[in-house]
Amino acid sequence: MAVSIGNSKILGKKMLSIEGGSSYEGKKGTIRRGGDTYIVKIMTDDPTPVAALDAYPKHVEQVLKGQGIEIGYQSPDYDNLYITAITYSEAGPGIWEAKVTYSNPSEEKEGGDKNNPGGGGGDPNKPWTQPPTVSWGTETATVAKLVDGSGLVLQNSAGVPFQGGAEFPIVIPTATLTYTRLWDGRLNPTAMQRAYVGHVNADKWSGWKPGQALIRALDVQLSYKDGLALMEMSVTVAMKSYNVPNSRFVKEEGKAVAALMAGKSAYGPNDVGWHKVIVDQGPTYLEKTFAKNPNNDPRLPKYEDAMVSFTDSNGNPFIGLLNGQGRKHPVYDAAGTDKLSTLPFFLIYDEFPSVNFIGAVPQIG
Numbered sequence: 001m002a003v004s005i006g007n008s009k010i011l012g013k014k015m016l017s018i019e020g021g022s023s024y025e026g027k028k029g030t031i032r033r034g035g036d037t038y039i040v041k042i043m044t045d046d047p048t049p050v051a052a053l054d055a056y057p058k059h060v061e062q063v064l065k066g067q068g069i070e071i072g073y074q075s076p077d078y079d080n081l082y083i084t085a086i087t088y089s090e091a092g093p094g095i096w097e098a099k100v101t102y103s104n105p106s107e108e109k110e111g112g113d114k115n116n117p118g119g120g121g122g123d124p125n126k127p128w129t130q131p132p133t134v135s136w137g138t139e140t141a142t143v144a145k146l147v148d149g150s151g152l153v154l155q156n157s158a159g160v161p162f163q164g165g166a167e168f169p170i171v172i173p174t175a176t177l178t179y180t181r182l183w184d185g186r187l188n189p190t191a192m193q194r195a196y197v198g199h200v201n202a203d204k205w206s207g208w209k210p211g212q213a214l215i216r217a218l219d220v221q222l223s224y225k226d227g228l229a230l231m232e233m234s235v236t237v238a239m240k241s242y243n244v245p246n247s248r249f250v251k252e253e254g255k256a257v258a259a260l261m262a263g264k265s266a267y268g269p270n271d272v273g274w275h276k277v278i279v280d281q282g283p284t285y286l287e288k289t290f291a292k293n294p295n296n297d298p299r300l301p302k303y304e305d306a307m308v309s310f311t312d313s314n315g316n317p318f319i320g321l322l323n324g325q326g327r328k329h330p331v332y333d334a335a336g337t338d339k340l341s342t343l344p345f346f347l348i349y350d351e352f353p354s355v356n357f358i359g360a361v362p363q364i365g
Helices: 057-065 189-196 257-262
Strands: 003-018 033-044 082-092 095-103 133-145 166-182 213-225 228-239 242-249 268-272 275-279 284-290 303-309 346-350
Touching (some): 003 057, 033 057, 057 095
Antiparallel strands (some): 003 033
């Protein structure tokens, strides 16, 4: 029976266990050896009862690998601890226990200087245990803003804000990480590039919110050391963040236009990154009109929404602002009475697809 890795998942984790009398101090990595036990549920590709599932350790390994749990990788939970072994045992039909063993190279006898072997916190003879080397840079771009550098609203001499704001420069930090991973021959470097380059972080990464860190490049060079196959990685990430007032993330309301119109969450200031920020505008707007009810049936709604074209006093059509829910912007009813009522509404869309950086891009300070 076929195994579905995509539907399989980690159910939970038995926390770090201590062996040999060593101790662990949070975020200091002073333990020599210890481990976590992950509980993994393997699913099938069809509705056949799971009791008939014929799963193997390789399937469990694939599920763990998808979460960045692989020999040679740094622990996702503990600083300075690296995965040195993984063992598997079947606890029941489709349920597996994977014991992950960690060790801290700085505590190993062969690691040289206990406190700082090799100057990088890992064993210089085991490059896959070394933390990444990071080089920083900057680049500039422009984004549309509604306020200037001192916070003043951009508006004309009549007190009406400029539709869509104006372009302002923004500084974008970049970081290039170089590090080494063990390679077992199954992970195709080209597949890694397709999976990560041109993608943003799906979860918080190194202090940056989802959608604010973009992988610009991922270069892989294969090498060998003492009979081990290694991947020498170089990843460039660009971080972008700025604030957009009177805005809302569309994906939080779903893809349906009706969800936007329902206004389930308020518009307000939002920190965005690699997103498309679009003014809510168009040639038409929704307006309530009396519903057609020739028989005066009381069960039918009294009003219904109709699509109305924006026209000026001479009847000429134009592109008008909307109120974030498909209706006419209040600027046409009370322009200048309230500073916020004259601001456009903005819809925030994803500019790039997102991916979980775990297992591909280490966290950096």
